[in-house]
Amino acid sequence: SPKYKNIVQKLKESLPKDLLDLIKKIGEFADEFGVNAYIVGGFVRDLILGRKNFDVDIVIEGDATEFAKKVAKKANAKVHTFERFKTATVVFPDGFRIDFASARTEVYKAPGALPEVDMAPLKKDLMRRDFTINTLAIKLNKKEFGKLIDFFGGLRDIKDRKIRILHSLSFVEDPTRILRALRFATRYRFELGKHTEKLLKIAVQRKLFKTVEGQRIYHELKQIFLEDNPLRVVNKLAYYKVLSSIFPTIVWDKKKKDLFERIRKVIIWHKLNFQEKEIRYDLLYFGALLIGQSFQKIDTYLDNLSVPEKDREILKEILLKASYLLKEVNKERKNSEIYKLVSRFKEEVLLFAASLTEEEWKREKILEYLKSWRFTKPAVTGDNLKAIGLKPGPIFREILNELKYRLIDKEIPEDKEKQLDFVKFLIKEEEKYAKR
Ligand code: ATP
Structure with missing residues (x-):
């Protein structure tokens, strides 16, 4: 039987007042429309860990699209519904978004199949998730507002700092969870559960990545490159032979690790000075991983991962132009000449070049262009x-x-x-x- 624990206090401490009021309101709407509403997943995990996360995902036991439409109407918000998946996104007047999903209530049974064990729709929904730490839910309906619902021992695993899959076939069912496991383990400094680690190793050995659509692997790689410190995740990918399984010809050596480290410093510097949202920091790391490979090899990797055209273009620029640029930046040139040279390149190329060089003065010239010359x-x-x-x-x-x-x-x-x-x-x- 599920264990419940009240975390209203945590919600009050951690959320801005207007967000707290909003989720209370959603609980009241849920009562009004006769459905159960829960916040699920990463939000709950991070709430317990004390990490800021305002990505609110709500599961409705019932039709989430109908519910979301009604919420939107009441709140004077916009709603996008995806009828096929019975999900919806509500965009509030201030731009804040909440995603709604329907917990599946209907049960598909083969004729003559044994009757299924009666299970709450929420539990069924959570059962499909990747790790126990992502299966926690908070009930929003007024009478039980703030009740923590923990069907799979997620709270214990957060306390034990463990990444655990929900069942033994989890990695076989979806090998991208291997990447997710190592990403979460790194981010939270959690360990893999013993059984989970064993099954992860077996899944890698069986080369299960070959069975996954490239774009799903790329999506997870991108998430890794968007983490605070991708170097530490890639270290783990290399340790568990995941890296060589996806990129057999790429060697994770000191040179690449140092490059990753310099990229991180440049990105931290850049974020501190500018708040440009469109910069593709993730591609700097991907470029660092690919650099040194033949263009033919790189094309094969990008094809296999179904990397979108826009990303490929930025990557190509990074890989083709950064070293050329660094050759052209030399001590004979005046600052204005360097200005004329570097102003022709995409910001990603400049950030990559600034990371790539081991000559401090060259890095400083490029960063000086970004920080002051161009303005x-x-x-x-x-x-x-x-x-x-x-x-x-x-x-x-x-x-x-x-x-x-x-x-x-x-x-x-x-x-x-x-x-x-x-x-x-x-x-x-x-x-x-x-x-x-
Ligand atoms: P982040 O903080 O990185 O956004 P998140 O937990 O919100 O973490 P998402 O990738 O946005 O991660 O996924 C949302 C939820 O969907 C997760 O909590 C997870 O339980 C579930 N999920 C995502 N990918 C998978 C997967 N491959 N298999 C099972 N469940 C998944």
Whole structure:
């Protein structure tokens, strides 16, 4: 029989007030519509571990799409429903999202099959999950709000810091769980359960990855590269021979580990300075894994993993252009020349090049471009140029660019008047030259 424990207090401590109010409201709606509602999975796991996670997944014992539509209507929110899977996403006016899924109530039985053991739909839903730590649920209905539901010993395993599968065929059923197990083990610094570890090793030995669609493996690899420290996950992938099973020709040596480490530092620096959401940090790590392989080999790997065209393009740029760029950045060049060179490349290429080089000064030049050169603007504007009697035309762009380069090379001061004096000087020189 399931064990219950109340964690209302934890919810109150950990959630922003408006989120707490929202999930209470959802519990009340559930009462109103006569269904049971539960928060499940990663949110509950991370709540217990004290880790911030506001990805709310709700399971409804009943039709989640109908429920989500009603919630959306009441909350003046948008709803996207996926009727085929009976799931829905509600997007609230402030942009916050909640996913709803239906716990399967109907039971498909073969004719003449033995009657199935009567099981709560929620339990059946949770039974299909990967690890015990992901099977916890919190009931939201008012009368039992905050009840922790633990059918599979997830709470114990969180306390014991163990990753455990739910049944012996789990890795056979879905080998991508091998990648997930090592990712979660690394992230939480949990160990694999003894039985789980044994079955994982057997699954790897049997080369079960060959039976999985490439894009599902790629999805999990991407999740690994988006972790805080992919190096530690890949160490585990190598240890359990998962890496060689997916990429037989890739050697996980000191050189690659060092590159992973430098990429991490560059990414931390970049995130600290900029909040650019679109940067594909994951592809820097993937590039680091692939670099050194022949392009033919790389193509085969990317084909096998069904890597999307957009990702392939970024990867190709990274792998083709970063080393070229590093060769071109040399001590003979002025900063403005390096500026002109590197401004042609995608940000991912620059971050990869900055990680790839073992020469500190080259890394600093590239990071300086990202941090300041590319934002450099002369104090002088087009209007100022008009005011000193210049006719607008392509010359304006040339003058302003020249000022920018001189600023990057620290050859002219920041002061606007002095910059204008420099412009006048430039024009005089031009005229002298033209007369000759
Ligand atoms: P993260 O913090 O990385 O987002 P998560 O637990 O939310 O972790 P997701 O990959 O978003 O992970 O998956 C959501 C839930 O779906 C998980 O809690 C897990 O139980 C379940 N799940 C995902 N992939 C699988 C799988 N391959 N097999 C079984 N269950 C899975």
